[in-house]
Amino acid sequence: xxxxxxTSGGDCPGLNAVIRSVVHRAVVDHGDEVIGFHDGxxxxxxxxxxxxxLDAVGGILARGGTILGSSRVQPAHxxxxxxxxxxxVADLGLDAIIPIGGEGTLKAANLLSEAGLPIVGVPKTxxxxxxxxxxxxxxxTAVGVATEALDRLKTTAESHQRVLIVEVMGRxxxxxxxxxxxxxxxxxIVVPERPFDIDELTALVxxxxxxxxxxxxxxxxxxxxxxxxxxxxxxxxxDIYGHERFAGVATQLSGELEQxxxxxxxxxxxxxxxxxxxxxAYDRVLATRFGWHAVEAAHRxxxxxxxxxxxxxxxxxxxxxxxxxxxxxxxxRYAEAxxxx
Ligand code: F6P
Numbered sequence: 001x002x003x004x005x006x007t008s009g010g011d012c013p014g015l016n017a018v019i020r021s022v023v024h025r026a027v028v029d030h031g032d033e034v035i036g037f038h039d040g041x042x043x044x045x046x047x048x049x050x051x052x053x054l055d056a057v058g059g060i061l062a063r064g065g066t067i068l069g070s071s072r073v074q075p076a077h078x079x080x081x082x083x084x085x086x087x088x089v090a091d092l093g094l095d096a097i098i099p100i101g102g103e104g105t106l107k108a109a110n111l112l113s114e115a116g117l118p119i120v121g122v123p124k125t126x127x128x129x130x131x132x133x134x135x136x137x138x139x140x141t142a143v144g145v146a147t148e149a150l151d152r153l154k155t156t157a158e159s160h161q162r163v164l165i166v167e168v169m170g171r172x173x174x175x176x177x178x179x180x181x182x183x184x185x186x187x188x189i190v191v192p193e194r195p196f197d198i199d200e201l202t203a204l205v206x207x208x209x210x211x212x213x214x215x216x217x218x219x220x221x222x223x224x225x226x227x228x229x230x231x232x233x234x235x236x237x238x239d240i241y242g243h244e245r246f247a248g249v250a251t252q253l254s255g256e257l258e259q260x261x262x263x264x265x266x267x268x269x270x271x272x273x274x275x276x277x278x279x280x281a282y283d284r285v286l287a288t289r290f291g292w293h294a295v296e297a298a299h300r301x302x303x304x305x306x307x308x309x310x311x312x313x314x315x316x317x318x319x320x321x322x323x324x325x326x327x328x329x330x331x332x333r334y335a336e337a338x339x340x341x
Pocket of ligand 1: 010
């Protein structure tokens with residue numbers, strides 16, 4: 001069998017572990033040939049690739065990022081490129097393509113799968129918002145990085161008797177905010193799933209100071225928004241693709257909280273540090289298991305499917321189902337965290 005693998009969308013700790021696992025299982029156990037496309041879908045559209053053998057994946061298990069490079073592809077670009085992709089798959093004699101990616105990548109994968117290309121997807125994102133899998137690799141690493149940062153920020157917040165508003169990643173969902181906030185004992189957690197009321201947030205933080213505490217840590221997901229009519233919030237500027245970005249939620253919130261509480265406040269934006277560096281042991285294991293199962297699915301001819309973790313098992317789920325909706329933080333999960341703020 002000849003398999004093409006690619007990594008697309010925002011990078012994520014554990015991508016290299018999947019690539020390594022695919023190569024080991026395919027090349028060593030099945031006698032397959034594996035090629036890796038460069039920079040995500042772009043590599044497939046431009047037939048830009050290299051051969052992946054055991055030497056190529058030596059020593060990459062613990063390495064962050066992706067040895068293949070990544071890019072965000074615009075859906076329209078890919079839609080126009082379906083025939084080009086089909087042509088390259090035929091010319092290269094590929095029997096399977098394993099794209100490793102998040103929401104956007106999986107939508108693109110589904111599009112190509114519906115066009116008849118032999119696709120087996122592998123989900124990844126630090127955001128943990130792919131509904132079909134209990135967990136995505138990268139999430140554990142990101143939560144660990146954010147938790148360590150929060151632990152560190154507590155001591156400086158305490159020394160200066162400040163409110164620190166710490167912005168973590170999560171454009172659509174608040175999983176990183178929820179888990180790191182719980183793990184670090186934050187005093188308020190703000191997630192996109194629950195638009196915040198600025199009066200309630202001020203009261204929550206203020207109650208802490210009234211009780212004699214000297215500092216507060218507020219964790220806020222980058223996609224958090226105020227409840228309608230609660231606070232004037234500036235829209236984020238658009239990026240070069242026209243997506244709203246750079247909203248600076250922590251900056252806006254800290255200005256408002258400083259005024260309302262009469263306490264010094266500072267924004268801290270953790271940003272891409274949450275995505276960089278070595279994956280945790282948990283993420284390495286999950287990524288390795290996904291790689292193994294993706295190759296097995298390809299050998300069974302199970303295309304149009306995605307590897308997923310359900311409980312402790314890896315199962316295959318239809319790609320079409322996986323792209324239907326995002327996994328948001330349920331009210332009960334938020335209540336569990338709220339109880340210990
Ligand atoms: O989807 C992963 C993610 O890290 C999000 O949490 C974040 O909003 C986004 O990617 C950032 O994307 P970029 O690296 O393109 O700025």
